[in-house]
Amino acid sequence: MSPAVFILSLALAIPSGAAQTAPTTPGMYRIGAGDVIQLVVWKEPDLTRDLTVRIDGKVTVPLLGDVTAAGRSADELAGAIAADLKRFLAAPRVTVGVSQAYGGRFFVLGQVQRSGEFPLRGRTTLIQALAMAGGFKEFAKASEIVIVRRNDPGETFLRADYKKLESARDATQNIVLLPGDTVLVP
Numbered sequence: 001m002s003p004a005v006f007i008l009s010l011a012l013a014i015p016s017g018a019a020q021t022a023p024t025t026p027g028m029y030r031i032g033a034g035d036v037i038q039l040v041v042w043k044e045p046d047l048t049r050d051l052t053v054r055i056d057g058k059v060t061v062p063l064l065g066d067v068t069a070a071g072r073s074a075d076e077l078a079g080a081i082a083a084d085l086k087r088f089l090a091a092p093r094v095t096v097g098v099s100q101a102y103g104g105r106f107f108v109l110g111q112v113q114r115s116g117e118f119p120l121r122g123r124t125t126l127i128q129a130l131a132m133a134g135g136f137k138e139f140a141k142a143s144e145i146v147i148v149r150r151n152d153p154g155e156t157f158l159r160a161d162y163k164k165l166e167s168a169r170d171a172t173q174n175i176v177l178l179p180g181d182t183v184l185v186p
């Protein structure tokens with residue numbers, strides 16, 4: 001790793017080697033607060049419904065009550081609900097789909113043309129995020145970009161030098177953004 005790119009963890013950040021909630025499989029979406037999920041229980045129309053993930057990361061499922069959805073993939077959540085429904089149904093077949101991914105967003109702030117919230121649709125890199133924000137303002141410090149990444153618990157700061165990326169000297173500067181990342185351009 002280039003010395004220009006380093007990770008600075010706050011005192012509350014995840015210790016090295018600890019499990020992270022970020023997807024480990026490329027393309028695997030993790031459900032987040034605000035997402036709308038579709039719960040389908042085969043041959044059980046009273047249990048089939050759309051659910052919004054609350055700010056505490058939970059959804060209320062009939063018969064089960066509150067179930068943690070945030071941080072899980074749709075398949076993981078479906079498996080957990082199916083396992084819990086076995087107390088009430090002989091062989092529950094559960095499908096979970098994300099119909100509205102509110103958690104799929106990132107933010108750009110600072111010396112860019114358009115600060116704000118942007119949708120995270122598929123793989124989005126730092127360069128793409130900066131393009132969506134309209135590029136740098138005149139006095140932006142492009143070599144001192146910081147990406148604030150939420151972890152559980154705490155935050156991690158990723159530093160990026162756009163000048164090295166622009167001159168094709170260091171492709172590692174083009175960091176792939178995750179849901180909830182905030183790009184700060186001083």
